[in-house]
Amino acid sequence: MGSEVSRYDQVADWYVEFTRSWGSEARTLLPEHLLGQRLLDMACGHGALSRVLARSGAVVTAIDLSSSLLAHATQKESTDRLGICYLCADATTTDWWAGNPFDGVVCNMALMDIDDLDAALSTVSAVLKRGGWFSFSLLHPCFPGGHDGSTEALPSWPPDRGYSSEGWWTTGSDGVRGHVGANHRKLSTYL
Template identity: 45%
Template sequence: MPNAARYDDVAGFYAAGWSDDVDDPASVRLLDLLGPLEGRRVLDVACGHGRISRALARRGAAVVGVDLSSALIEKAWAAERETPVGIRYVHADATEFGPSDATGPDGVGVFDAVVCAFGLSDIDDLEGAVATVARTLSPGGVFACSILHPCFPGGQGVSGSWPGDARYHGEGWWRADGERSTLRRQVGANHRTLSTYVNTLRRHGLWLDEMDEPEPAQEWAATRPDAARFPVFLVMRCVRR
């Protein structure tokens, strides 16, 4: 199923469930890794309904958000029309984001930073997505991303990063079945090993500069103590060489 359709079908559910509050541990750390944003040009890949895009803009960045889901992009534009913060949203496949949008006349990337918040596992073509990140970044630019930890095995009612009847090393798209994994039951996800992510980044000149495994929020962990024993989130910062 094309991932445009996956999210078009759940756009209302997704926007209602993930508000503009960015005080969850993974989002806080993601924004921290970017450093000061005032005056910087930032691309938000798989921006969805614009939650992180708006957080970036409120911190002074000039933001472009791109997403494959027309339904989510429309929600992002609706928020921009209601409360303008200067974000430009583009309905496009991030793996084919055009050079005219992403590079200057000399072919060099025009963005100081690229962000992808929990979107890489939604993109079927990881190689294409990372190539776009590398192409759009200026030399020395930063790529920061957050993902469900590839090594997270799940817990009672919480699906992990790979199917419960499969192996960690078995990569591919799958749909969660955990009763508490409300989004992934509907849209699925691509499981990839940690080494696949890191090696793909390096292949495209994105060198891992810092990584973190923030613990989940206390209220989440309190009701999922078995799952909270394991690393749940992974946040990484890479530098474009």
């Protein structure tokens, strides 16, 4: 996203409410033993996964460009203290980083929101300790599906203009991608 204001700032309250009932399946994809691991939650949003990680015993630093979503995260931290360090920071730079490497980095459903993917992945590489791990989840680049598995609300899914045609898109619907859009990328672009 570079240095511009986060697209989520204008819809933060709506987003938190819209995603309130969503459970994060990301935890099942992470290493089983997180106790004492230093983790970075990159593009943490309102901190839902950050809290799951902290409850698993990890020492969590969580960054996001959206000050509005971070306000929700820090409010939750103030009433349910888990020791999470939230920073309003850009995932495409290391300006926020003090230099102490992380054991792992997670980026849950956010890489498609970051315009400069190469810079974000460079950040991951820079902040991970040697032998560290990176786990990410993202929108399926080939097949549409709402959070409930439906496809009706996604009339402009990128493959409609061709899977190989990468670029910015929005659904024009009421969901998250209708509000903030996303970068469509081929799976090979991520890997």
